[in-house]
Amino acid sequence: NVMILFGPPGAGKGTQGPKIEGMLNIPQLSTGDMLRAAVKAQTEVGKRAQAAMNSGALVTDEIVIGIISDRIKEDDCKFGFILDGFPRTLVQAKALDKMLASNGESVTKVVELNVPDSVLEERICGRWIHKASGASYHVKFKPPKTMKVGPDGKPDPETMIDDATGEKLEQRRDDTATALVKRLKEYHGSTVPILKHYEPKGITETVNANQAMDGVWGEILGALKGTK
Numbered sequence: 001n002v003m004i005l006f007g008p009p010g011a012g013k014g015t016q017g018p019k020i021e022g023m024l025n026i027p028q029l030s031t032g033d034m035l036r037a038a039v040k041a042q043t044e045v046g047k048r049a050q051a052a053m054n055s056g057a058l059v060t061d062e063i064v065i066g067i068i069s070d071r072i073k074e075d076d077c078k079f080g081f082i083l084d085g086f087p088r089t090l091v092q093a094k095a096l097d098k099m100l101a102s103n104g105e106s107v108t109k110v111v112e113l114n115v116p117d118s119v120l121e122e123r124i125c126g127r128w129i130h131k132a133s134g135a136s137y138h139v140k141f142k143p144p145k146t147m148k149v150g151p152d153g154k155p156d157p158e159t160m161i162d163d164a165t166g167e168k169l170e171q172r173r174d175d176t177a178t179a180l181v182k183r184l185k186e187y188h189g190s191t192v193p194i195l196k197h198y199e200p201k202g203i204t205e206t207v208n209a210n211q212a213m214d215g216v217w218g219e220i221l222g223a224l225k226g227t228k
């Protein structure tokens, strides 16, 4: 059971992924979360990835393929996994096929979260994340319980706290309007074309992700029918 959660920045991959994880009981692997952890820890990979990530460019195929091929060998991946943010180029898609084929496996489902670019700036610029767990919030669409808005209409950063742990939330360095333009350019230029790689296999499902989070989840459930 190898599922790819596909979609542009802000589509809801990180929002819906944990729910699928809970339902199918297989881990969600986000290359973005793994890279951010590497940057925070200032590992060799983190240092190499940092500048590209902050600007909204893609990290090299070599780095992310290395991260994923190590991660899927771990024990909790033996019944499958959900990929969030990988593959993002044709080179990565082919490398994934190869890794899986060596165990007689293949990608079983690609769920594309379809959403127009025009709504993504508001989603991205209003996002706050809890770095340790990867949980994401939004000032308008999913505020943390503690959020208070100041006289300037902006949320008071001191009140942006993770509901589950009480720890502080942060904004991502690449969640700016400028970096988003670059991220969308990469998405349409390098990532969308790989759907053509999966379409002939008849495993792609498209979900309307331009609706409230619960509605998106309902459609994902429909798309996953028959997947246990």
Ligand code: AP5
Binding pocket: 007, 008, 009, 010, 011, 012, 013, 014, 015, 016, 031, 032, 033, 035, 052, 053, 054, 056, 057, 058, 059, 060, 061, 064, 084, 085, 086, 087, 088, 092, 123, 124, 126, 127, 128, 136, 137, 138, 139, 141, 142, 174, 183, 209, 210, 211, 212, 213, 214, 216
């Ligand atoms: P990555 O972390 O993968 O970022 P991304 O693809 O740009 O996706 P996001 O995390 O921004 O979006 P999401 O779909 O998870 O949105 P979320 O659910 O949080 O990658 C970051 C960087 O790492 C890349 O730019 C690159 O440099 C590098 N990288 C990673 N993988 C790589 C790879 N394979 N190859 C090369 N480089 C790689 O939602 C967004 C916001 O909207 C949240 O605030 C949420 O609350 C809100 N929201 C969600 N759904 C809804 C809804 N239905 N209605 C209203 N609001 C919603």
Ligand code: ZN
Binding pocket: 013, 014, 030, 032
């Ligand atoms: Zn994400």
